[in-house]
């Protein structure tokens with residue numbers, strides 16, 4: 065084994081890692097924004113309001129992320145409407161296709177996590193809102209959403225790490241993320257073990273940073289919030 | 301009495317699945333009344349109290365607050381609010397203190413107390429803050445105002461919950477066994493606050509198992525048994541010479 069290639073190509077690997085971090089950060093933030101209305105609709109008593117989020121979540125959890133990426137990347141260009149629309153400059157870029165696919169995928173999981181959190185809020189706290197005469201909107205804005213956010217945050221680190229690992233699939237549509245960069249380097253150096261070991265090490269390091277951040281958040285919260293446990297859906 | 305009751309409940313019924321838990325309960329509370337509701341476990345005390353502000357939808361009955369009848373419409377077997385605006389308005393003026401406090405854990409003590417008046421009643425912040433501090437002082441928690449509910453003892457949490465209710469300036473306050481979740485040594489501090497409220501002339505309906513407290517502060521005592529009013533009258537009458545045999549048995553076993 066020749067680890068001098070690792071030293072030589074380490075800056076390139078870091079470049080790739082930076083792309084991976086961007087992909088994950090952007091899609092996680094956008095995914096949370098998309099997830100919120102979906103979670104709220106999912107809680108509704110009306111079957112025709114909760115029908116859409118139900119199908120949405122079913123689709124994105126039930127199909128492989130890789131298929132979703134291909135659908136966005138290869139699928140969008142099949143339609144003239146898309147090619148002629150103002151969205152084309154975006155949908156033509158593999159980078160944005162990956163972000164769109166990741167956002168949609170993570171939003172389905174995040175919506176389920178939000179829903180679990182909102183439904184885990186003790187009924188008594190909801191009743192306390194009702195007895196002061198809050199409207200439904202006030203109840204969500206002032207108590208349910210901030211409360212759900214607090215409940216979710218510790219568990220949410222898990223979803224981000226799963227997203228980080230899933231982001232390796234971006235390399236299949238020519239993106240030079242950490243995995244894509246590693247493969248490019250290997251094609252030149254023929255040192256797959258060394259380079260993939262190094263790439264794996266970088267993924268681990270990023271995961272550990274994410275875990276450390278969320279552990280800190282959790283510690284701060286448990287100090288005054290107590291613990292509420294929720295069922296986090298498995299990533300299939 | 302010529303003045304209309306502050307709160308009047310007429311023939312309240314409630315059926316859960318196939319059990320009729322309330323079988324027609326009527327009650328009038330005039331301004332300044334302190335009405336204690338007694339009864340053994342499962343007699344329907346909480347259900348009755350929760351029907352008043354529609355935390356539980358009654359199956360039948362009428363709720364009149366300040367001379368205004370709450371508009372109800374049938375929803376399945378039960379009645380539900382026909383006019384949500386009217387219901388929220390009414391809830392703003394009827395306080396409710398829970399057995400399990402139900403403070404909002406993500407807000408500090410002070411924020412809990414300020415929440416209703418500032419965000420529901422939309423009163424100016426500085427006014428609300430002064431009033432909240434005054435109330436926390438009154439229930440003896442002023443020094444804990446920046447703490448979170450989970451950092452307080454049960455008795456302290458319940459006193460905060462009472463301050464939170466008072467902050468809305470409710471015309472009537474409903475208490476559902478406010479001391480039952482507390483360790484015995486903490487019961488006194490909460491009863492002390494409630495005694496003060498009774499002396500101020502607040503209108504209160506209190507479900508409680510604290511017999512000597514009920515006897516001392518009530519203007520009227522109601523004894524529920526299996527969803528009906530079995531005995532009703534002044535504390536002296538109910539505690540010392542009840543007509544109902546069941547009431548006598550209940551009192552001798554608990555008091």
Ligand SMILES: Nc1ncnc2c1ncn2[C@@H]1O[C@H](COP(=O)(O)OP(=O)(O)OP(=O)(O)O)[C@@H](O)[C@H]1O
Nearest residue numbers: 316317321339340341342343344345346347348477
């Ligand atoms: N949501 C519900 N669904 C079905 N049954 C219920 C429900 N809530 C209460 N009950 C039943 O109604 C009856 C009256 O309950 P309630 O809580 O009003 O009694 P209580 O007098 O307050 O008793 P306690 O002193 O134990 O608090 C009980 O038999 C209870 O099991």
Ligand SMILES: [Mg+2]
Nearest residue numbers: 345346347477
């Ligand atoms: Mg009860």
